[in-house]
Amino acid sequence: MLLKKLSLSTLGIIMLFGCTRNAISGRSQLMLTSETDLQSQALTEYKDFLSKNKVVTAAADKKDYDVVQKVGKRIAAAITKYYAQKGLSSELSGYKWEFNLVQSSDVNAWCMPGGKVVVYTGLLPVAQNETGLAIVMGHEIAHAVLHHGQERVSQQQAASIGGSLVSSVLANGKNKMASNVFNAVYAPTAQMGVILPNSRKQESEADHYGLIFAAMAGYNPQEAIAFWERMEKMGGADNTPTLLRSHPTNATRIADIKRLMPEAERYYKAR
Ligand SMILES: [Zn+2]
Numbered sequence: 001m002l003l004k005k006l007s008l009s010t011l012g013i014i015m016l017f018g019c020t021r022n023a024i025s026g027r028s029q030l031m032l033t034s035e036t037d038l039q040s041q042a043l044t045e046y047k048d049f050l051s052k053n054k055v056v057t058a059a060a061d062k063k064d065y066d067v068v069q070k071v072g073k074r075i076a077a078a079i080t081k082y083y084a085q086k087g088l089s090s091e092l093s094g095y096k097w098e099f100n101l102v103q104s105s106d107v108n109a110w111c112m113p114g115g116k117v118v119v120y121t122g123l124l125p126v127a128q129n130e131t132g133l134a135i136v137m138g139h140e141i142a143h144a145v146l147h148h149g150q151e152r153v154s155q156q157q158a159a160s161i162g163g164s165l166v167s168s169v170l171a172n173g174k175n176k177m178a179s180n181v182f183n184a185v186y187a188p189t190a191q192m193g194v195i196l197p198n199s200r201k202q203e204s205e206a207d208h209y210g211l212i213f214a215a216m217a218g219y220n221p222q223e224a225i226a227f228w229e230r231m232e233k234m235g236g237a238d239n240t241p242t243l244l245r246s247h248p249t250n251a252t253r254i255a256d257i258k259r260l261m262p263e264a265e266r267y268y269k270a271r
Contacts, residue, residue: 018154023088025146025205032154035147039094039114042149046116054103056121064101068119071134071217072099075141076115078216083145092145107234107241109136111144123243126234132227134219136243139210146209148202203247207257211264218271221264228254 058065076097095115104120111117127133
């Protein structure tokens with residue numbers, strides 16, 4: 001949508017030099033910023049976020065703390081295995097997994113590039129159980145490993161920098177992106193109202209691979225249908241959860257998830 005504002009020639013230059021084919025999905029993605037730079041910026045934003053929010057410790061709530069650690073570690077192990085089986089372990093270089101539960105009534109969870117995962121306590125009643133949590137964490141982590149953050153930041157950069165700066169940015173891969181670009185892309189640190197929803201393609205990919213990762217980690221992928229149906233019912237109110245605002249959910253999406261189920265179930269049964 002934002003790209004439409006660019007002239008065709010500028011768009012041509014960006015597409016020519018800025019696109020990379022994703023090793024897992026095969027889809028061509030606009031990549032103006034490097035994964036390394038993004039992971040570095042993500043780490044700064046992640047630490048800042050943790051310093052400003054109440055992180056739930058094992059001492060404070062052992063049951064909820066433990067379930068987030070357990071699900072996160074199982075999904076990370078499944079992803080490591082999946083990429084190794086495809087000979088793509090290098091895609092995960094720089095990933096140092098961390099899982100945190102933070103006290104917040106918001107229904108939300110996210111994974112930053114580099115494997116920094118945060119679950120909000122407000123998500124737990126909607127997830128309902130360990131498997132529901134695995135569905136959400138699998139989906140969020142899939143966004144990260146599929147470079148969706150890198151792609152969205154790049155789209156924002158392309159839209160905001162304008163034609164004259166594009167070539168210099170492309171020549172200088174170490175460009176520092178503005179914090180507000182990062183924040184607009186990442187719901188965690190965004191102000192209310194400026195969250196950019198994931199594209200349908202990104203959502204579809206995160207559903208697809210998130211289901212596979214959760215299934216490989218030993219969680220029944222069927223739970224995804226019930227979870228997203230619960231999420232769909234939470235929409236429309238004044239207090240629509242952040243997770244729903246960044247992940248538009250409707251009957252089409254749920255039908256798509258059902259269509260993905262046979263493949264996910266094969267991974268679930270093959271463990
Ligand atoms: Zn998503």
